[in-house]
Amino acid sequence: MENTEFLIPLLFVVVIVTVIFVKSAIKIVSQADILIVERLGKFHKILDAGFHVIIPFIDQVRTSITIREQLVDITKQQVITKDNVNISVDGIVFLKVTDGKMALYNVDNYKRAIANLAMTTLRGEIGAMLLDDTLSSRDRLNAALQVALGDAADNWGVKIMRVEISEISVPMGIEEAMNMQMKAEREKRAIELKAEADKAALIRNAEALKQEQVLQAEAIERMADAKKYEQIAIAQGQKDAMDMINQSMSQNANAAEFLLARERVAAFSELAKNSSNDKILVPYETSQLIGSLSVLKDFMTSKGAKQ
Known part of the structure; x- marks a missing residue:
């Protein structure tokens, strides 16, 4: 009976020591931490994340350090x-x-x-x-x-x-002071940008005016060339007409009288077309008009005979 009373406290002490021993021996380390273990006051090892067992009272956890940022x-x-x-x-x-x-x-x-x-x-x-x-x-x-x-x-x-x-x-x-300086810099930059824009606009306007003047000069030159070609063509036509007239006159003595008579008849016809009732048209020389008509008749007759 006396031995039983003595064994119970002893067993209780052993259980407590065992629990303390096991608890001191088992170390579970978090994923974000490491444990620094010393053995008898000297660095022993580093415990990473997971389950670890150390020797109680001999090994001691000095500190826990996070490995997170x-x-x-x-x-x-x-x-x-x-x-x-x-x-x-x-x-x-x-x-x-x-x-x-x-x-x-x-x-x-x-x-x-x-x-x-x-x-x-x-x-x-x-x-x-x-x-x-x-x-x-x-x-x-x-x-x-x-x-x-x-x-x-x-x-x-x-x-x-x-x-x-x-x-x-x-x-x-x-x-x-810095704000004032920055404001002055912005105003200066704005003035410089405006000046650059005005300069660019003047250059563009000058280029446009130059291009316009060049186009106008080219147009005038082309018009002058066209006028020149027109005058050459007219002169050539007149020359050809004169050559034809001269040739006709050399071949037919009545050709000159025919031309003159045709002009007279055309002039009289234009005057006759006038609708005014206050005018009376009388040829300057009626005989000349009749003669012109005779010349025209003879010329046309001779021309038809040649054909």
């Missing part, structure tokens, strides 16, 4: 540019632990170390740049910070994924 805020700070303008700058650093052992043993606090290094590097980079370059060269600042932080972070088992300058603030007076 982490964000480190660069606190807003006052920085002086190369042209002595005091500006406020802040940013964000994205990093990821690649070696848990180095992240634990090579630096006291890798996040704080990277944040302080980012501030120092940012001061140095902006201190070597003018204000205008600082405001327009965020990509350059981001690249410079990533290179500088990356070299140091490699020794801490950390990889710098990217660096972003989130805000650059300038004093109110400087901002107003």
Whole structure:
């Protein structure tokens, strides 16, 4: 009976120790974390995601480190540019632990170390740049910070994924001056664009006028050529007619009288067509008119006989 009373507490203690022992020995690690295990105070191994067993009291989990991408805020700070303008700058650093052992043993606090290094590097980079370059060269600042932080972070088992300058603030007076300068630049650009447009319009108008004058000159030249050809054709026709008349006159003695008589008869016919009742047409020489008609008759008769 006495032995039973003694065994029950002992069994209870053994169960408790066993539970504590098993619980200390079994480690289940999350997918996004790693565990740093030390054996008797010295680094032993890294436990990745999954189920693991360690030796209780001999092996000890020193810390848990996330292997997800982490964000480190660069606190807003006052920085002086190369042209002595005091500006406020802040940013964000994205990093990821690649070696848990180095992240634990090579630096006291890798996040704080990277944040302080980012501030120092940012001061140095902006201190070597003018204000205008600082405001327009965020990509350059981001690249410079990533290179500088990356070299140091490699020794801490950390990889710098990217660096972003989130805000650059300038004093109110400087901002107003910059706005006035930008407004003046826009007005200047507008004037230059208008001047260029006016110049281009003048050039286009001049080219159009030139083209119009060229076309007009070409038209005048073509009209002159057409008139020339017309006059040549008329002269040639008149020449041919004269040649034919001369030939007819040489062949027929009455040809000249025929032509003259034809003109007289045509003139008389035109006068006779006049509808006026107040005019009386009397030939200057009636005998000449009758003679002309006789000549025409004789000429036509002789012409028909030849045919």
